Amino acid sequence: MTEPVLTFTDRGIYCPAGDFFVDPWRPVERALITHGHSDHARGGHGRYLATDVALPVMRHRLGAIRAESVRFGEVRRIGEADVSFHPAGHLPGSAQIRIAVGGEVWVVSGDYKTEPDGLCEPFEPVPCHAFISECTFGLPVFNWRPQPEVMADVNRWWAANAAEGRVSILGAYSLGKAQRILANVDPAIGPILTHGAVEATNRVLRAQGIRLPDTHWAGPDVTGASHPGALVIAPPSALNTPWAARFKGASQAFASGWMALRGVRRRRGLAQGFVLSDHADWNGLNAAIRATGAERIFVTHGYTQVFRRWLADQGYDAGIVETQYEGDDAEQDADVELLE
Structure with missing residues (x-):
């Protein structure tokens, strides 16, 4: 049986073919970072790779780190994996990370929003076979005004x-x-x-x-x-x-x-x-997932149970990835307020 492009470990999302992690929360030798927020870009890793726009803020927050940068769309060969970073629309330099191994493509979204904001690079859908999506606001009640x-x-x-x-x-x-x-x-x-x-x-x-x-x-x-x-x-x-x-x-x-x-x-x-969020709302999440063309969806940090069930009902092979990402704010106990 072919090893999956990505596996889920107690240190973070791991690519066996490239021997690297994406946004790991425990120290690893090689870390690919989607963006500079502290729940995704943590200290203690041996080497970092991020976009050229995200890296200066990471250095500001993390101090002296051993790091390289890439431009959006630039392909890097790491081990047996082809890796590229694509705009996530979350904040300047934020990226989705595309990982291709043996013709199979997986994408880790990091955090993202689909509405252009006049500041950062607009979100770009990345076609893939499997998509790991945040769902911080994965309930229909979250519907952002323009x-x-x-x-x-x-x-x-x-x-x-x-x-x-x-x-x-x-x-x-x-x-x-x-x-x-x-x-x-x-x-x-x-x-x-x-x-x-x-x-x-x-x-x-x-x-x-x-x-x-x-x-x-x-x-x-x-x-x-x-x-x-x-x-x-x-x-x-x-x-x-x-x-x-x-x-x-x-x-x-x-x-x-x-x-x-x-x-x-x-x-x-x-x-x-x-009501202003740097994360996609319910409609944005669904639109982004459809645009990837992926059949396998993994959801993380947010209303994962509800959103996974919804995706399964829509015909997706949907699962949940437990991570230590926090999303927009540590207010996720607030769903009780939906009953008001």
């Missing part, structure tokens, strides 16, 4: 606060979501401030030629009084903290796919939430 509509809501919220002299603090992950918002928000409304974690990532991306509007680091001397009407982009963990309290009377909001569930926003103590 980005221009959501960003218009963000701009209206910010403009209304600015008209009252209030600061607007918007929680967004420091790699990807923050820059997506910056690339699409209206800078004419007022000054844009950034938490240190966001600004550090901005510097890395700007050095690669990625265009973002002017921002100002919200250091210790920056307050609501010094920058009335500003928009502050900060990691979600900074909301409702002493750091945020410096902007007295600020309106706080969070941009996440989980804002589609009312209970998540309530638990976070937020009056405003914007």
Whole structure:
């Protein structure tokens, strides 16, 4: 019996023909990385391979690593496997990894979204025999509005606060979501401030030629009084903290796919939430899977049980891969809110 192109181990997704892992969560000798988020790009590996756009952020986050980069579409021969990276649309440089062995093609999606966002390379379907897909938002209730509509809501919220002299603090992950918002928000409304974690990532991306509007680091001397009407982009963990309290009377909001569930926003103590995710929604997941032409689908991190059953009902040979990836946010206990 022919060995499968990929196997699933306690260290991560493994390719026997190439003797490498994809996004491993335990130290391995050779790791191919889909993107720079910490649940996919971890420290301790002997060698790394990632796209030329993703690697600078990985170096920023992981420090001194032994790594090589590839361009999208470039084919590398690793052992007996032909490997190439293709845009995933999740954040700048994020990739799906195509692995071909003996005429059989498997694709590991990493994290992906199918709606172009004006910041990163748009998602490209990759034909394959087997597709390993995330399903962070693998329930029909998750149905994203078009980005221009959501960003218009963000701009209206910010403009209304600015008209009252209030600061607007918007929680967004420091790699990807923050820059997506910056690339699409209206800078004419007022000054844009950034938490240190966001600004550090901005510097890395700007050095690669990625265009973002002017921002100002919200250091210790920056307050609501010094920058009335500003928009502050900060990691979600900074909301409702002493750091945020410096902007007295600020309106706080969070941009996440989980804002589609009312209970998540309530638990976070937020009056405003914007449903904006860097992951595919229900329709996006299904469209992406159909576009691959794959008959075998493996789903990981998210509503795996529900989504696997749905795929099986559609005629796919569907299975679940247990991984240590976390998806958009550690809020996956929130499905109870679907009953509201």
